[in-house]
Every structure is written in structure tokens, then in C-alpha cells.
Amino acid sequence: MNHFEQNKIKVGISSCLIGFKVRFDGGHKRSGYCEKVLSSFFDFQPICPEMGIGLGTPRKTIRLVRSADEVIKVVASDGSFDVTDKLRDFAQQTSADLNHISGYIFCAKSPSCGMERVTVYKEGGNQGARDGIGLYAQQIMQDHPLLPVEEDGRLNDTKLRENFITRVLAFHKWQSLMADGVSKHALTTFHAEHKYLLMAHDPNTYKSLGPLLGQNELALEQTAEQYIKGFMAALKHIPTRKGHTNTLQHLQGYFKKQLNSQQRVDLAEQIDKYRQGLLPLMAPITLIKHYLTQYPDDYLSQQVYLNPHPEELKLRYEH
Incomplete structure (x- = not known):
């Protein structure tokens, strides 16, 4: 297990x-x-x-109905009952x-x-809009x-699937951090561990969240609240191939002194083939993780980007 x-x-x-x-x-x-x-x-x-x-x-079906005054109700499809208040x-x-x-x-x-995109019907008819x-x-x-x-x-959709699972795991980690008690150290550690995940999803937000943690104007709880809002909004962005490539190239930089010339070429080729769509994301990441076992780096080892979800889900093999 x-x-x-x-x-x-x-x-x-x-x-x-x-x-x-x-x-x-x-x-x-x-x-x-x-x-x-x-x-x-x-x-x-x-x-x-x-x-x-x-x-x-079994039961009668229910539907969303928009009344003439734009109020949306939940009623039986045959109009025989209204469950709006009960449901609310x-x-x-x-x-x-x-x-x-x-x-x-x-x-x-x-x-x-x-x-x-749930269908909302016009009151008294069977015409509706999926809004x-x-x-x-x-x-x-x-x-x-x-x-x-x-x-x-x-x-x-494989990209939506990976994005959702990545967000769930990251949010759970945040909830655990909050349950243990927020501290400046905990916030900066969380941010450091998610640096490259943020960079892949939304580099602009990544650049703004670091300075947020460095300021001293807000109370710690307010800083944490602003941080997680920005963090979760950033993770909603589906990483592009360009975003992943940029992130991989940053990770590549950590090994420039340790790798021999052939290893550097191999890693650069893997990243470029991913950029061109010739290899799945898992290929260069696997090579980076392999080099990490040969040349350990505590900072890189903690990066959630390298292990954002269980390998068994195979979420990075299709893109």
C-alpha cells in the first residue's frame, strides 16, 4: 500500500x-x-x-424552471410540485x-x-437553455x-482529470497545514514545495505569490487566506505544453554541474521532444527523477511537480 x-x-x-x-x-x-x-x-x-x-x-423527474421574473425554481417536470425551498x-x-x-x-x-450547463426551462413550456x-x-x-x-x-478528458486530482491533493495538503496551525515557516515551506507546480500552471501567479509571503503588512491569517485564493485559482489553469517545457528547463538547470555532456544532451532532447509532442510529459520527468537519485538534491526532492499524484493513475502518459 x-x-x-x-x-x-x-x-x-x-x-x-x-x-x-x-x-x-x-x-x-x-x-x-x-x-x-x-x-x-x-x-x-x-x-x-x-x-x-x-x-x-422511483420518482417524478424534476427540472430547473425560470419564471417570468427571472427566479429559478426546481419543480416537477409536470408542474405538480415545487421542491426549491426543500432543496435549498x-x-x-x-x-x-x-x-x-x-x-x-x-x-x-x-x-x-x-x-x-444544466438546462433551465421557460415556465410553462418545454423550451430551455443550457445555462x-x-x-x-x-x-x-x-x-x-x-x-x-x-x-x-x-x-x-485526461487533462481535466489530471487537473482535478492535482487540485484535490494540493488542497488536502493545505487543509492539513491549516489544521496543524498556520505559521510563516509552514507557508513558505508549502510555497517552496509547490514552486514548479505553480510555474507550470500559471507562471504569473507564481511570481506574485512569493512576494505576498514576504510582506509584513497583513496578519498571518490574512496572508494565508490571500495566498490560498491565488494558489487554487492558479491550479485551475490547465498547464500548456509551453508551460511544462519552461518548467522542465528550469529543473534541468539544477543538474548542469553534475551531468556529463551525454546526459545533458539526453535530457535536453527529452524535453525538446516533449515540446514537439513526440514524447509524453512522463518521459522527461522520469529522466529527471532518475538523475535525482544519482545526484540527490533536497530542494528538488520536495517538489510536488515531480510527484503530484499517484503513479498508478498514469495521468501524465497521455500528454
Whole structure:
């Protein structure tokens, strides 16, 4: 059992995605990736808000409806009942008890759980626009703006998948740091360990966060609050090939005195082939990690960029 498995991270999830038969038709919407892969590393907390407010299963379908005065309600598709207030109350009560989770996976398109592009119907008709957010998901995201969230379908995209898992693990590390008590040393250590991860995701934010930690004008708690806002916003950016290449070249610089001429050529070629799209990201990173075992460097060994998530997930082999 590896480090990630020993320390399973608590993540919220729509119950139907891990096989609970809670959907309107008595079925589920099982995500094989969540159930068979991520469950080895995440301790899922399943929640179904529609069951939570007592709708039961099977049940009539519900939908988002926009009234003439632009108020969005959650009602039965046949208009026979309105569960807006019940759902909002459930969302508020549940949200207040979710400070311990480090991420959330929502069920796409759901009027309760969809995080984006949920159909909102015009009142009294069947025409709608896909510009809504599930009422429950909206409350969770509003109350926990730093919380990494994703939808089941979007996890099929390898870049979105890696980005979400990277954010969950980084946020969990931050939560652990806060639980132990914030200190200047803890903040600077966290920033140092995530230097190259930040550089790959958003170099401009990386450049601004260092000086933030160096100032003495704000109270420590305020500094920490501003830092993590910038940090999590930066990680939302999907790293580009250019961003990774720049980061890899910075890492390459640490070995210029230790490597012989052939080793330097090999590493430079691996990075350039990645830049051209001829090799996956894992190739130059594996070589850097190999050189790190030959020429140990404490600072580089602590870099989250080199090991941001479990190797078993194979998240860097496809790009």
C-alpha cells in the first residue's frame, strides 16, 4: 500500500456515480473511473440531495424552471410540485458540514447536482437553455469557493482529470497545514514545495505569490487566506505544453554541474521532444527523477511537480 492509499482523502460525490440506485427511475449512473480507480485513493462521501429531501425512488423527474421574473425554481417536470425551498434548505445544511472534504464530483446535467450547463426551462413550456447550475451544486460551490469540483463526464478528458486530482491533493495538503496551525515557516515551506507546480500552471501567479509571503503588512491569517485564493485559482489553469517545457528547463538547470555532456544532451532532447509532442510529459520527468537519485538534491526532492499524484493513475502518459 502506497502513501496515497494509506491516507485516503475525503471527497464528496453524487451517490448515483458510485452505484447507489437513487435516480428518478430507480437506477444509477455508475462511473467506472470513480468506483474502480479513484476509490483506491479517495474516501468518497456519497450524497443525493433529491433522496435527501425525501423524494424517494422511483420518482417524478424534476427540472430547473425560470419564471417570468427571472427566479429559478426546481419543480416537477409536470408542474405538480415545487421542491426549491426543500432543496435549498438541504443544500445549506449539508454544505455547513462539508468543511472536511477536499473535493467534490457532481453528476452532470442534474437539476440538483449539475455544476454547469444544466438546462433551465421557460415556465410553462418545454423550451430551455443550457445555462443553469444545479441548486445543490451551486450552494456547495458558493460556500466552498476553494474546493476543487468536477463532473463525472468531464473526468473522461485526461487533462481535466489530471487537473482535478492535482487540485484535490494540493488542497488536502493545505487543509492539513491549516489544521496543524498556520505559521510563516509552514507557508513558505508549502510555497517552496509547490514552486514548479505553480510555474507550470500559471507562471504569473507564481511570481506574485512569493512576494505576498514576504510582506509584513497583513496578519498571518490574512496572508494565508490571500495566498490560498491565488494558489487554487492558479491550479485551475490547465498547464500548456509551453508551460511544462519552461518548467522542465528550469529543473534541468539544477543538474548542469553534475551531468556529463551525454546526459545533458539526453535530457535536453527529452524535453525538446516533449515540446514537439513526440514524447509524453512522463518521459522527461522520469529522466529527471532518475538523475535525482544519482545526484540527490533536497530542494528538488520536495517538489510536488515531480510527484503530484499517484503513479498508478498514469495521468501524465497521455500528454
